[in-house]
Amino acid sequence: MLQQYTREFRYNFRLASPVILGMLGHTFVVFADNIMVGQLGTAELAAVSLGNSFVFIAMSLGIGFSTAITPLVAEADGRGDRGEGRQVLQHGLVLCSLLGLVLFAAVLLAKPLMYLMEQPPEVVAFAQPYIDLVALSLIPLIVFQALKQFSEGLSQTRYPMYATIVANVINIGLNYLLIFGHLGFPAMGVTGAAVGTLVARVAMCFILWGLFRRRPAFAGYVERLAFRKIGKRMLRKIINLGFPSALQFFFEVAIFTAAIWLSGVLGKNPQAANQIALNLSSMTFMFGTGLGVAAMIRVGNQLGLRNFPELRRIATSIFLMTVLLMAGFALLFLLGRHWFPTLYLDLDDTVNFADNREVVELAARLLLVASVFQISDGVQVVVLGALRGLQDVRIPTLLTFIAYWLIGFPVSYFLGLHTALASTGIWIGLLAGLTASSIMLYLRFRYLTGRLIGQHP
Incomplete structure (x- = not known):
C-alpha cells in the first residue's frame, strides 16, 4: 500500500530539487544580506527586515500571479500543443512586466507608512534608502x-x-564590496546590500533567457514571440488563474509581514529576532515550495491526460514526502534553535553585546514555535500547488484568507501585544494560521479529486 506512494519519491525529488535550489537561491540573497548587514548592528538588521516587509508583500502578488503560467503550460505540454504553450509565455511576459512596474510604484508610494507604524526611528532611517x-x-x-x-x-x-x-554569486560579491567598502569601493552599508540585490536580479533575467535560446527543449516556444499580438482569451485565462493565486500568496506573506510590524512595535531587538527566525523558516519553506511546484506540474500533466486516479495517487505521494521532509526540519530547528541565531550577529562586539545576546535568546524562542509549524507550513504550500495544477484557485483563496486573517492574525495580535508572550505569541498566531490552512486545503483537494474520480471511473 505505502509502496505505491514511495516509488514516486525519486521522480518527485528529481523534479522538485532544481526548483528547491532555485527558490533557496532567492532566500539566500536575503540570508546573505542579513548576515552581512547584521555585522553592522541590530538596528541595521531590523532596517533590512522592515524594508523587505514592504517589498515582500508586493513580491508575493507578483510571484503568485506568475504561478498561473505553470499549470497552463503543463496542461498544453501534456497535450503536446507547443503553440498554446508559446501563447502562454508571450501573454505571461506582458502581464508580469506590467505588474512589476505597478508593484514598484506601489512600494514607493507606501514608503511614508513607515513613519505611521510606531517603528523605531533609527530603523526607519536606515530602511528608507534601502x-x-x-x-x-x-x-x-x-x-x-x-x-x-x-x-x-x-x-x-x-x-x-x-x-x-x-x-547569488553576483549578489554576495557586490555585498562584500559595497556594504563594507572593500577594494576601494565606497562603504554603503545597508544601501550597498540593496545595490547587490538589484544587479543580481537583472542578471537572472538575461541569464535565463540566454539559456532558453540555446536549449532544444525550448525550441518552438521562444523564437516567434509576437508581443503586438495579444489576445483577450489568453489574457483572461491567465488573469483568472493568476489573480486568485496572487491573493493566496498575499494572504500568507502578509501575515508574516504583519509579524514583522508587530515585532517592530515591541522594539528593534524583537524585530531583529523576528527577522532571523523568519529568514531561517523561509529556507525550509522553499523545500515545500519546490515540492508544491512538482505537485502543480504533475497534477497539471495528469489533468491534461484526464487520468484522475493517477492524479490523486501522485499528489498523495508528494504530500507524504513533504510530511517526512518537514518533520526532519522540525527536529533540526528544535536542536539548533540556540545556535542558528548566532550566525547573524557578532557576539564579540562589546558595544552591542547586550542587544545581540537578547536577540539570540528571543530568536531561539521563535524557532521553537517554528519547529512546531514546519509540517503545517510544508503541507499547505504543497496542497496549494496540487490545487493550482487542478486549476482550482478561487475556493482555496477564500480558505487561505480565513486561515490567516480570521484565525492566525487575531491570535498573533492578541498574544503578541496584549500578553506576556510578546514575540512568541505573535508566532503562535502564525502556527494557528498555517495549521488551519493545511487542514482546510487538504480537505478541498480530497473533495475535488473524489468528485473527478466519481465522474470518470
Whole structure:
C-alpha cells in the first residue's frame, strides 16, 4: 500500500530539487544580506527586515500571479500543443512586466507608512534608502518569475536554478564590496546590500533567457514571440488563474509581514529576532515550495491526460514526502534553535553585546514555535500547488484568507501585544494560521479529486 506512494519519491525529488535550489537561491540573497548587514548592528538588521516587509508583500502578488503560467503550460505540454504553450509565455511576459512596474510604484508610494507604524526611528532611517533600490528590483524579479514558471511548466526545472546560482554569486560579491567598502569601493552599508540585490536580479533575467535560446527543449516556444499580438482569451485565462493565486500568496506573506510590524512595535531587538527566525523558516519553506511546484506540474500533466486516479495517487505521494521532509526540519530547528541565531550577529562586539545576546535568546524562542509549524507550513504550500495544477484557485483563496486573517492574525495580535508572550505569541498566531490552512486545503483537494474520480471511473 505505502509502496505505491514511495516509488514516486525519486521522480518527485528529481523534479522538485532544481526548483528547491532555485527558490533557496532567492532566500539566500536575503540570508546573505542579513548576515552581512547584521555585522553592522541590530538596528541595521531590523532596517533590512522592515524594508523587505514592504517589498515582500508586493513580491508575493507578483510571484503568485506568475504561478498561473505553470499549470497552463503543463496542461498544453501534456497535450503536446507547443503553440498554446508559446501563447502562454508571450501573454505571461506582458502581464508580469506590467505588474512589476505597478508593484514598484506601489512600494514607493507606501514608503511614508513607515513613519505611521510606531517603528523605531533609527530603523526607519536606515530602511528608507534601502527600500528604493530593492523595490526597483521587483521589475526584473517578476519578469524572471514569468520565465521560471514557463520553464517549470515544461518540467525543465534546472535552468532557473542555474540562473539563480550565478545571481547569488553576483549578489554576495557586490555585498562584500559595497556594504563594507572593500577594494576601494565606497562603504554603503545597508544601501550597498540593496545595490547587490538589484544587479543580481537583472542578471537572472538575461541569464535565463540566454539559456532558453540555446536549449532544444525550448525550441518552438521562444523564437516567434509576437508581443503586438495579444489576445483577450489568453489574457483572461491567465488573469483568472493568476489573480486568485496572487491573493493566496498575499494572504500568507502578509501575515508574516504583519509579524514583522508587530515585532517592530515591541522594539528593534524583537524585530531583529523576528527577522532571523523568519529568514531561517523561509529556507525550509522553499523545500515545500519546490515540492508544491512538482505537485502543480504533475497534477497539471495528469489533468491534461484526464487520468484522475493517477492524479490523486501522485499528489498523495508528494504530500507524504513533504510530511517526512518537514518533520526532519522540525527536529533540526528544535536542536539548533540556540545556535542558528548566532550566525547573524557578532557576539564579540562589546558595544552591542547586550542587544545581540537578547536577540539570540528571543530568536531561539521563535524557532521553537517554528519547529512546531514546519509540517503545517510544508503541507499547505504543497496542497496549494496540487490545487493550482487542478486549476482550482478561487475556493482555496477564500480558505487561505480565513486561515490567516480570521484565525492566525487575531491570535498573533492578541498574544503578541496584549500578553506576556510578546514575540512568541505573535508566532503562535502564525502556527494557528498555517495549521488551519493545511487542514482546510487538504480537505478541498480530497473533495475535488473524489468528485473527478466519481465522474470518470
